[in-house]
Amino acid sequence: MDKKIINIGLFGFGTVGKGLFDVLQKIKPDNVNIVKVCVRNVEKHVPEAPELEFTNNADDIFNDERINFIVELIDDAEAAYDIVKRALKAKLPVVSGNKKMLARHMNEMIQLQRDNDTALLYDASACGSIPVIRNLEEYYDNDLLISVKGILNGSSNFILSKIFNEGMNYAEALKLAQDLGFAESDPTLDIGGWDSLFKLIIITIHAFGVYVQPEDIFTFGIGNMNEHDIQFANEKRRRVKLVGWAEKVGEDGLVLSVMPHLLSKQKYIYSVEDEFNGVVIKGLFYYKQFMFGQGAGGFPTGSAVLSDITAQLYDYRYQYKKLQSPHQLQFTNDYKVRIYYRYDTPATLNLLNFSTIHESYYSDTYKYVVGDIELSQLQAQADKLRESDVFICIYPED
């Protein structure tokens, strides 16, 4: 391997950007440097790393001739889009951490990489410190995958762990997650399942070679879960986990969803606790593989970003092989799932047309059904369901 030097222009200095800096300070590699950092508020960040050069002008990065690598770790998806696009067009290799931007613009990002013969890597974005994408790209490339199921969001999983293991209520658990820095002050992205959704979309491209728009995938978070739901899960000796799920169905169908699942102890992801992430990959040859690791925090994520960066030292690129496969799967919501549905009024019950009801309970304060329903129905009513006082969980029989 020739001795390349990676000179980074870094965008963003939040938890992950600062984490990358801290990791570099610890291991002091002789071939990776941060040359300049672009942030919105220079004054705020200078004291955190006085040895770094900060700017609030993206041009200062792109016009710096020393810089041969862009790392984008900012929150704003639209700004991230502009930065990554500009970098790729300038034929600079890029590492991006912005899941929302990647999930939304993946087709264009793949095209930009091809047109400009340069690499965009984002393993760190998809599952914190678990190298899911690279393993799907390189190691499971020959297997015929059946499903990928994962706990993809550390913050919401932390909250669920505190509720189910330590008996906290939802508000206490959310507050603790925020105090510990595992949840944003606006937790909608995590709690509502959106962060998991973006990751699922990215993973699905590499696992199944199918790109699906976020709007088309049924997404329901844990924000509506109440004490009745928790009690229901406990009585059934299950735990609620927020699960991103992609599965081949029938001859060439592919279903995707982000929803709470009522998981029994036999499931691997039942035991994924706190801010950890875990992914179960099922394939025809491998049966089951399970990968598990920290999904949040400056060090794990900063270090995962560094792995994406140093992959450039040996010219690593995603190949997107499965997108070109002649046997393309077709995304569909025509698939029946068994759910637990807690509702508040007859009107919210009537939002959904169950094909079978297995269980039904009714009282003044708590009403639910367990029944079979098409994912397409849930998706058609998604906005109304999210606005109502209802809770939905996949409730598998096993």
Next chain:
Amino acid sequence: MDKKIINIGLFGFGTVGKGLFDVLQKIKPDNVNIVKVCVRNVEKHVPEAPELEFTNNADDIFNDERINFIVELIDDAEAAYDIVKRALKAKLPVVSGNKKMLARHMNEMIQLQRDNDTALLYDASACGSIPVIRNLEEYYDNDLLISVKGILNGSSNFILSKIFNEGMNYAEALKLAQDLGFAESDPTLDIGGWDSLFKLIIITIHAFGVYVQPEDIFTFGIGNMNEHDIQFANEKRRRVKLVGWAEKVGEDGLVLSVMPHLLSKQKYIYSVEDEFNGVVIKGLFYYKQFMFGQGAGGFPTGSAVLSDITAQLYDYRYQYKKLQSPHQLQFTNDYKVRIYYRYDTPATLNLLNFSTIHESYYSDTYKYVVGDIELSQLQAQADKLRESDVFICIYPED
């Protein structure tokens, strides 16, 4: 990626070789073919795959101009050594599944790769279907690793699972493992810990950049475990697992061992059951990562071998970066461990000089101590311990 065609000369057509053939039959890739297979007994294998060309003469493989890739999947370590060496010298890329050969000749194998500018890959050899080596090479290359602990042998783990989950006795469990094809008719390699040892040596090279000879590492299997040991574990609510363990100690020390461990439920590898393998990687930045998957069987291992083969399509090679690191760890057995030691006579108790005894039990039929002892002492008495009717388990306090 240019359209390379891999034309394989295959050595061996046992479970893994046949598994590779079956996987290729299923996915029918257009760039990977088996051209010819060298086996000891041609007549035996022809009916299993009439479409393949078999030979019992290695020269028929090496003189076949169509063949541009060697896959070695035979049991005999010395023959494997000759084949792999000859292939590398002929500048052919090689995939090898022979852990024993690799563990014993790793230095020479690395040198042969360099001298002949060709690749030797062996991820499939180290942990069945879990891509441990590639992840250590590519993804954890920047992390400062603390430890790698794993269940590396599917056969012995299958036996332990049947004993601890289904109450079988040792003989029944071994028989079942043999009937199901998870254990060899001579199970010494699996049960005695030697298979795990070879894998641990290979993993340690990629995890810590240190190569240690098999003879220098304390290795003790599960063959001596009796009903008292099983009862002891059950009473303490622990399970016995055969664990390969590498850990950085002190400033620059590295300890290695293959031994049974008495694991409590909190440990990730406690839950690795049946023929599965599981590895926990601890690093300074990532905290803990856990990878888990099938460790035996034709399909999973055949598919893992195919992943090693297709890695050649993008010229993948192990870099052995950590072997060249300026901060080399030193292998040592000067490290105290807490063990459960069941012995039969005062003479076998006196084989070991415990620095502290935490617990001691004595009856006519069952005698044990729990105490602290240097690994170097265990290693000094290793042959005698293996020949005596004693059982040894790491017994951590937590």
